[in-house]
Amino acid sequence: MTDDPRLLLAALDQVPFILAVCEGPELRVLSLSAATRAVLPGRDWAGRPIREVISDLLDQQIVDRYYEVYRTGEPENGREWRVHLDMPDGSVHEMYASFTITPWHAPSGERLGVIGVGFDVTESVRQRQAAGALRRQVEQSRQVITSLQRALLPTGLPVLPGVQVAASYLLADADTAAGGDWFDAAARPGGRVALIVGDVVGHGVSASGVMGQLRAVLRDRLDDGAGIADALAAADRFASRTPGAHATTVGIAELDPVSGDLVYCMAGHPPPLVVSPSGETRFLSGTGGTPLATGGSFPVATDRLAPGELLLLYTDGVLERPGRTHATGAAELASVAASCAAGRALRDPGSTAAERVCTQAVELLVRATGHHDDITLLAAQRVPAPSPLVLDLPVTPESLADARGAIGSWLATIGVTAHDGFVVQHALGELMTNAIEHARSASMVEVRGSLLPSGRLALTVRDHGEWRAPTPDPNRGRGLAMASQLVDELSVEPSSPGTLASVTHTLVRPALLLDLSGLSGFSEPLGLAAPSSGTFRIVEEAGDETRVRIEGPVDASTAAVARQELLRRGRGGTVALTVDLSAVTHLSSAGVSALHQVAERHASPSAPLSLHASPGTPAREILELVALPSLA
DSSP states (O other), rough: OOOOOHHHHHHHTTTEEEEEEEEEETTEEEEEEEEHHHHTTOOTTTTTTHHTTGGGGGGGSHHHHHHHHHHHHOOEEEEEEEEEEEEETSSSEEEEEEEEEEEEETTTSSSSEEEEEEEEHHHHHHHHHHHHHHHHHHHHHHHHHHHHHHHHOOOOOOOOOOOOEEEEEEETTTOOOOOEEEEEEEOOOGGGGEEEEOOOOOOSHHHHHHHHHHHHHHHHHHHHTOOHHHHHHHHHHHHHHHHGGTTOOEEEEEEOOTTTTEEEEEEOOOEEEEEOTOEEEEEOOOOOOOOOTTSSOOOEEEEOOTTOOEEEEEEEGGGGGGTOOOHHHHHHHHHHHHHHHHTTTOTTTTHHHHHHHHHHHHHHHHHHHHHOOOOOOOOOOEEOOOEEEEEEEEETTTTHHHHHHHHHHHHHHTTTOHHHHHHHHHHHHHHHHHHHHHTTTTSEEEEEEEOTTTTTEEEEEHHHHHHHOOOOOOOOHHHHHHHHHHEEEEEEEEEEEEEEEEEEEEEEEEEEEEEEEGGGGSOOOOOOOOOOOOEEEEEEETTEEEEEEEEEEEEETTTHHHHHHHHHTTGGGGSSSEEEEEEEEEHHHHHHHHHHHHHHHHHHHSOEEEEEEOOSSSSHHHHHHHOOBBBB
């Protein structure tokens, strides 16, 4: 080892990174490596303070770091700092650097200066930025495409007695172009259901546009009562006039859930798969139909589904995955579909067999091979029709909580979504409350409900009391107005023996537009568990009686207590009161009236009433519906 300082400085000069050795309180530069001089060309540096050598960095928080390290003796680090350096030609050079500035001590412990070591990381940072920009661009494109597909595909699938329907759609892998696959399902006369899957050749906005037009043509003909062959003939005529629709393949099946009778036509489309409750599978025979606009015909075939059997329509993207032939892809589809239908694959006890097949089967099939084409699955399983709802309520407000529980259990057996369940529960809650008020002299209020073959829920509430004509009262009369805004149709027929209130509401379940980037969470909750109204109570937040949380139902049986307690805690409207309604499970018109009365007492700006309800909660939806002014 040599002690010759000239050799040491020569060695330091050759290190392949930024190196600055500074000595003394002024931090005069003793050495700059060749790599540093390349970054700082044309600068006079030897023996000059570092603040003068890199004066262009004075306001970029780097020069101060050198002197801070000398003062404190503590090292400083920077990661991927962006800096601008003045060049001899007057230009400005931008670079990214990661650095460490450490104190320089003599063996005796005397502080001699500081040493700065840095690395030019500009290339890696810009590569990462470019990759991030590309990812954002792809994500933005994917979001636009997702929105387009959602706009063109059905807004929901019908909920029908005797059959459970589910569907899923997966865009082509590594492809930012919109797809041409589609599906549809529609209730037909006589309680039958039509199931449609199609595949337009190509990708992109034009293919999606053609897909939307073909779906509309087929749906229009089927809604007008046309048979499968006539509907396909209409689509064929449209395709003959539309170049982008040439050679589109379509599969249509019409199922009678009661008898299991099945009529279908595969216009150039792969045949449907049938999965039995025992796990046996079979592909239906082809019908000899040809793709649209190819001069062929559309013969139909018949079959029959046994109770519990599941029918699966699909597009060829699920078969023709990388490394799979059409035959091997079909065999894998049959095997995986049977496992998913039986619940032997991924555990999801809250989903139906049709939902498991449409979601889990896609995940299991494509995670090993990937996929190049869009994949669409549409499943329908024969199930027992739900029993009608029959409730006889005692004429007491306390019976409402038990009624909501029974109605929730019945809705869960039908398979309604959380939103439809919320709508129906609130509408019925208002009608049952009115009926109980009118039927004081009667012993029971009758609640009846059934799921119609059209996919509409029909509900009635009958009392045997005397009709009470509406009277002007600012704190009454909101119930029917709220209920009428929540459901499709509401009618009230007063008569001498009592009042009959009728509600109809169309039920739908959303299909799933899948995203493989998050398969563990792509299946949003579709079912509605039997809701628990919970126990009504008012809880003080952090022991402050002017900040409270209400839990449970606020209905005819609890609204008066809620009003009384809120007025007490708000000192009759003389002090500010904050109420969190996020945990309210049911907010009836009686509860809304109580909140209005409390709000009226808090009219002074110095003592406001602030109501909070988290987005998506029952209270939030009702408060927005009635436009309660103090909602914060």
